[in-house]
Amino acid sequence: MYQLKRAWAEIDLDAVEHNYREVRRLTGDKVKIMAVVKANAYGHGSSQVSRLLESCGADFFGVSNLMEGISLRRAGVEKPVLILGYTPLDSVRRLYEFDLIQTLLDRDYARLLAEAAAREGFTLNTHIKLDTGMNRIGFRDEGDGELISEVSRLCYHPNLKVSGIFTHFAAADEETPQAEAFTRAQHGRFMEVCRVLEENAYSLDIHCCNSAATVFYPEFHHSMVRPGIILYGCSPTGKPLKEISLKPAMKLMSAVELVKTVKKGEKISYGCTFEAPRDMRVASVPIGYADGYPRSLSNRGFAFARDKILPIVGRICMDQLMLDASEANVKPGDPVAFFGGDSPIEIETVAELTNTINYEIMCGVSRRVQRVYLRGGQICEVEDYTL
Numbered sequence: 252m253y254q255l256k257r258a259w260a261e262i263d264l265d266a267v268e269h270n271y272r273e274v275r276r277l278t279g280d281k282v283k284i285m286a287v288v289k290a291n292a293y294g295h296g297s298s299q300v301s302r303l304l305e306s307c308g309a310d311f312f313g314v315s316n317l318m319e320g321i322s323l324r325r326a327g328v329e330k331p332v333l334i335l336g337y338t339p340l341d342s343v344r345r346l347y348e349f350d351l352i353q354t355l356l357d358r359d360y361a362r363l364l365a366e367a368a369a370r371e372g373f374t375l376n377t378h379i380k381l382d383t384g385m386n387r388i389g390f391r392d393e394g395d396g397e398l399i400s401e402v403s404r405l406c407y408h409p410n411l412k413v414s415g416i417f418t419h420f421a422a423a424d425e426e427t428p429q430a431e432a433f434t435r436a437q438h439g440r441f442m443e444v445c446r447v448l449e450e451n452a453y454s455l456d457i458h459c460c461n462s463a464a465t466v467f468y469p470e471f472h473h474s475m476v477r478p479g480i481i482l483y484g485c486s487p488t489g490k491p492l493k494e495i496s497l498k499p500a501m502k503l504m505s506a507v508e509l510v511k512t513v514k515k516g517e518k519i520s521y522g523c524t525f526e527a528p529r530d531m532r533v534a535s536v537p538i539g540y541a542d543g544y545p546r547s548l549s550n551r552g553f554a555f556a557r558d559k560i561l562p563i564v565g566r567i568c569m570d571q572l573m574l575d576a577s578e579a580n581v582k583p584g585d586p587v588a589f590f591g592g593d594s595p596i597e598i599e600t601v602a603e604l605t606n607t608i609n610y611e612i613m614c615g616v617s618r619r620v621q622r623v624y625l626r627g628g629q630i631c632e633v634e635d636y637t638l
């Protein structure tokens with residue numbers, strides 16, 4: 252458990268547990284929770300987060316691809332794992348070996364997957380994805396009245412055990428009347444198909460709620476919800492939510508490497524884009540865009556050290572950046588926070604300044620950044636992906 256103290260992300264497992272319990276409060280005990288842990292649990296570390304959530308009672312896990320699914324199994328996760336996206340057909344044996352549930356993306360994919368499973372001589376566990384308006388993946392209503400019978404037929408295919416059906420909302424996080432109407436229309440299309448399957452007494456997991464829908468549309472929970480971002484303590488809208496109490500779990504940190512005085516008129520960093528307007532104290536910090544801290548925050552972002560907000564001066568480099576530390580008595584080794592935790596900088600502020608969303612900032616924290624796990628405020632594990 253060696254902590255390098257160069258650039259690291261503190262992951263507060265107590266916060267993740269708190270957020271999980273908040274989701275559980277919204278769903279009640281009868282609805283299953285599929286914890287979405289794709290993209291390395293949105294940058295938080297899928298092994299640690301999944302093991303924690305499994306011990307808290309999470310019923311299911313959602314990942315984006317086969318390798319993420321295998322990685323959960325290697326971490327010891329035993330609960331069902333659904334691959335929400337595409338798996339190449341030449342990898343079907345691995346789905347079977349690692350007991351992963353594959354999403355059926357459309358009719359052609361379902362047919363080819365079934366053929367591949369038949370050739371290998373096994374039955375694959377699957378969930379059917381319906382495209383109800385997102386136009387990404389899923390079975391679509393082609394207007395030929397075939398959708399329902401097609402989906403029903405799949406439910407007794409010898410090589411595809413269908414154990415669930417789901418759809419995904421395009422705008423559940425938006426509060427406009429148009430977005431709400433769109434979400435309700437998507438749900439209506441989804442229900443048309445689910446109703447027929449239920450009448451035929453197929454016992455399926457029915458799920459459509461991402462974080463936003465889990466919070467805003469409790470009547471759409473059905474048998475399972477699929478929250479991602481709220482488990483990590485952030486809002487899917489980027490704005491505070493009154494329905495649920497969330498604790499952001501990630502704090503991005505680094506430490507001052509050196510402090511110097513830069514004279515009035517001197518330039519700082521690549522391109523000489525910053526000229527010192529006065530003599531200033533400048534702190535160099537070993538974190539850069541290769542760590543996932545966006546380069547577009549050059550001369551715009553800020554960090555927090557010694558109880559002061561310090562502006563970033565000059566271009567952000569691959570591995571380092573410079574802070575105007577004139578107002579703070581920082582010394583080499585002092586911790587610097589870039590967002591999250593008890594710092595006054597929210598990840599949403601960083602996202603806004605870079606014209607993106609909190610999701611992208613947390614997923615973007617690179618594998619060079621050590622993940623330092625906290626329980627009761629104490630370090631309990633350090634993950635270094637580069638070793």
Ligand SMILES: *Cc1c(COP(=O)(O)O)cnc(C)c1O
Pocket residue numbers: 287289335419460461462463477478479480481487
């Ligand atoms: C990523 C994803 C989710 C979780 O979305 P959040 O907005 O993070 O809750 C749910 N379902 C599917 C299909 C996804 O791809």
